[in-house]
Structure formats: structure tokens, C-alpha cells
Amino acid sequence: MSIKDNLHSILTKLPPHVKLVAVSKTKTVAEILEVYNEGIRDFGENKVQELMQKVGELPQEIRWHLIGHLQTNKVKYVAPFVNCIHSVDSLKLLKEINKEALKNNRTVNCLLQVHIAREETKFGFSWPELVECIENEEFKNLKNISVIGVMGMATYTSDETLVRTEFSNLKEIFEKLRQNYFSENTGFKEISMGMSSDFELAIDCGSTIVRVGSSIFGERPKKG
Numbered sequence: 411m412s413i414k415d416n417l418h419s420i421l422t423k424l425p426p427h428v429k430l431v432a433v434s435k436t437k438t439v440a441e442i443l444e445v446y447n448e449g450i451r452d453f454g455e456n457k458v459q460e461l462m463q464k465v466g467e468l469p470q471e472i473r474w475h476l477i478g479h480l481q482t483n484k485v486k487y488v489a490p491f492v493n494c495i496h497s498v499d500s501l502k503l504l505k506e507i508n509k510e511a512l513k514n515n516r517t518v519n520c521l522l523q524v525h526i527a528r529e530e531t532k533f534g535f536s537w538p539e540l541v542e543c544i545e546n547e548e549f550k551n552l553k554n555i556s557v558i559g560v561m562g563m564a565t566y567t568s569d570e571t572l573v574r575t576e577f578s579n580l581k582e583i584f585e586k587l588r589q590n591y592f593s594e595n596t597g598f599k600e601i602s603m604g605m606s607s608d609f610e611l612a613i614d615c616g617s618t619i620v621r622v623g624s625s626i627f628g629e630r631p632k633k634g
């Protein structure tokens with residue numbers, strides 16, 4: 411199937427309250443435009459350098475989502491334009507995003523990445539780390555970030571029961587955060603979970619943003 415057909419087949423599976431972020435890492439400008447021309451405006455990249463190369467060559471209407479691990483020294487590059495950073499995993503990073511957003515006289519949307527997978531390698535806050543971050547006085551003073559929800563990645567496995575447990579866990583964490591810390595903040599409403607292999611399961615478990623790459627654009631070259 412073509413990119414266009416793939417896209418429309420995914421879109422038919424998304425309920426109206428779920429937003430698609432088309433994950434375009436490793437894909438060309440021409441491929442991204444095929445999706446853009448079907449009306450998609452939200453695109454996700456996981457590497458700052460690759461994102462910076464693409465931004466100038468693509469329409470300004472695109473809302474760019476940074477979904478990969480972000481080092482504090484690279485925040486300055488994306489702060490002028492990035493719509494949402496899904497991979498925020500420390501107060502230090504939030505402070506840096508706030509500082510650079512302020513310099514650019516704008517607000518950057520952030521999702522708190524939560525560690526829900528079995529794998530050690532996946533980044534993200536634990537529950538105690540979330541509490542420590544949010545209860546910190548410095549957190550409350552960050553005016554140029556908008557914390558709009560949480561993000562998580564499930565274990566890479568065919569064990570559907572495990573994936574469901576992890577997504578449900580993220581949904582519970584989101585609800586606890588909302589009740590305990592964000593009850594006055596109607597902007598805190600997003601749960602970014604679900605990729606090509608598991609987005610339907612994620613939607614079942616309460617996802618509001620799915621990040622889908624290979625099911626739209628085709629497989630990526632395997633890492634060596």
C-alpha cells in the first residue's frame with residue numbers, strides 16, 4: 411500500500427478524541443509531504459539534528475513533536491519552534507526548556523515521560539520522581555512551559571497482557587497526577603501512548619495521542 415493508503419487506514423481506526431502524530435524519523439521530506447498533503451499537521455522526530463535539517467525544508471504550518479530523549483544542551487535548538495516535547499524526564503530539563511522558551515518569548519508544551527516498561531533502557535520518571543519534581547518550588551515557577559500530560563512507551567514484546575498492564579498503569583498515573591496536582595489546570599489532559607504495533611490497545615487503555623511511524627511510512631532501516 412502507498413503512504414497515503416496506509417495513513418487513511420490508520421485514521422479510520424482513530425476515535426475523534428485521539429490525535430495522530432506521524433513519526434517521520436529517517437523519512438525524506440518528499441515522504442513527509444505526502445502525509446502533509448493529506449491534511450496531517452503533527453509530525454514527530456526523535457533526534458534534534460535530523461529535526462533541524464527537516465524544519466527549514468517543510469511548511470511552517472507543521473507542529474513538530476520531539477519524541478526522543480533530549481539533552482539539555484540541545485534544548486536551545488528546538489525551543490524557537492517546537493510545539494511539544496514528549497520526552498521530558500527531569501526537572502533540570504524542564505528548567506532548561508523554560509529558560510529557552512522564555513528567550514524566544516513563547517510557551518512550549520511538555521509531556522512528562524513516565525517509565526512504564528520492563529526494560530531498563532527506556533527513559534522516564536518513576537512515581538516518586540514525578541512527585542519530587544512536581545512538588546519542587548522551582549517547578550511551580552516555570553511560566554514558559556505548559557505541562558499538558560504524560561507520555562510512555564510499553565515494553566517491546568508480543569505479550570499483549572503485559573502491554574495492556576503497562577498502558578493501564580500510565581493511565582492510572584495520569585489520573586493520580588490530575589487529581590493531586592493539576593485539578594485546576596484544564597490543559598493537563600493528554601496521554602501520549604501507542605505506536606504502530608500497539609496503538610489500538612493504547613486507545614483502549616485511554617490514549618489521547620498516538621505516535622505512529624512505520625505503519626504509515628513503511629519500515630525503517632534496521633539499526634546496525
Ligand SMILES: *Cc1c(COP(=O)(O)O)cnc(C)c1O
Pocket residue numbers: 433435456477478563604605606607621622623624625
Ligand atoms: C520511533 C518511535 C515511534 C514510532 O514507532 P513505530 O513503531 O514506527 O510506529 C513512537 N514513539 C517513539 C518515542 C519513537 O521513537
